[in-house]
Amino acid sequence: MKSLIAVIFALLPSFVFAAGGNVQLNDMKVDLEDTASLQRGAKYFANYCMGCHSTKFARYNRVARDLGIPDDVMMDNLVFAETKIGNLMEIAMRPEDSKKWFGATPPDLTLVARVRGADWLYTYLGSFYADETRPYGYNNTAFKDVGMPHVLAGLQGKQVKGCAPVVIGFDPLTGQELKEDSCARTDDAGHPVEVLYLEEEGQLNAAEYDKAIADITNFLVYMGEPMALERKRIGFWVLLFLAILFVPVYYLNREFWRGIH
Template sequence: MKKLMIALVAAFSILPMFAVAAGGNVHLDKANYDLSDKASLQSGAKLFMNYCIACHSTGYQRYGRVATDLDIPEQLMKENLIFTDSKIGDLMHNSMNKKEAAQWFGAPPPDLTLVARVRGADWIYTYLRSFYADESRPFGVNNTVFPEVGMPHVLEELQGISTPTFEVTTDKNGVEHKKVVSLTSDESGEMSSDEYDEAVLNLVNFLVYAGEPNKLERQGMGVWVLAFLFVLFIVSYLLKKEYWRDIH
């Protein structure tokens, strides 16, 4: 019975690893974001407000909190980063009607407050750089990370249009399968490839911040907690030796 219980515990322990492994085989590029870089966060917030919030809200964040955390003057936030009649203390919702959005896109665009915690920064970074032209899709684009995505390439004016190069393989049943192996930009965007990558990284940085605004504070506090526990361990050990020295 004991061996059976150990086997069951081991099986359930490794199941999550198989689930992650089965989640997809798309290569994800590393997003080297930096939550201490206020300039990057401010640029990411600007991109989000200009290109994303019309469809995607961050409904668990407030305009005022973002302005304070990112060192954005309140008046500047009101004049340049709030495009509705929302007040500075309001949650960052948009005015898109969910029923209409479901008709346009197939499903209402999700709230992005926690997207970096759910998907991961690397996934977002790669996804926003992996759109390519596909006339068979409703918005004329597809994505290597999220095939048959229902979202248009909202950053197209910055990146331009990418053309895919396919690898065609035939399975044992004679059915052909096309796989995108590379993307080539037409350089028609306002930014160069390097500039666009940096802009996307700034946007990812902002979304990581949005998912956990106090992450840096938590990590900094964690160092002090570990240091305290280390000192407490030493004191406890010496106290234990003092109490037990007559017995041992």
């Protein structure tokens, strides 16, 4: 039995790797104390994502309170359905309709950041590229053959996948970037290395778009655990209490064992 358990734990990393795919993830700096970022993320999510994706384990008034948004502002700017401020954040689209249109029912995103991780989510939002072979004209390097349209294309512009100059280092004398064509290199399978690059700019430039998807990711991390900051605050005082309690418990234990030793 012990040998079987050991084998299972040894294979777990392989299963996880296979489920996640061989994707190079970008680093996402989560900051749940950045209220402005959370508010912007909520705005982008409500405007671009909630047409298809619900967050049905959260309520509008709880999000408004946590993010410092007055109820009337929340209702006027972030709630587009005929609903009340205390209701769950559900959508009007019926599952049977969405399955017919997209081939699968779009998942609820309340816990997506906890399931996938902030780095994956941030990478996914920045990895759409034009692909005429796909039903909605876009594919994704983080989620091959994704079934959803690129709803943020208007903000990002047209990103494509192909050969493009990439930075390989810096000149030691001038400090200037040294570049070469990405396809001059090959991957482990011997295929030319293609990269994502912006062919047409959208409403936002590259830096602004990166900030926008970081805000969305930040918001979804908050949605996955609204009590995260409170948990950490309470945890500090619990650890402090235990540290103080250790002193009298230590001396009490020594006193109990004095007669035995």
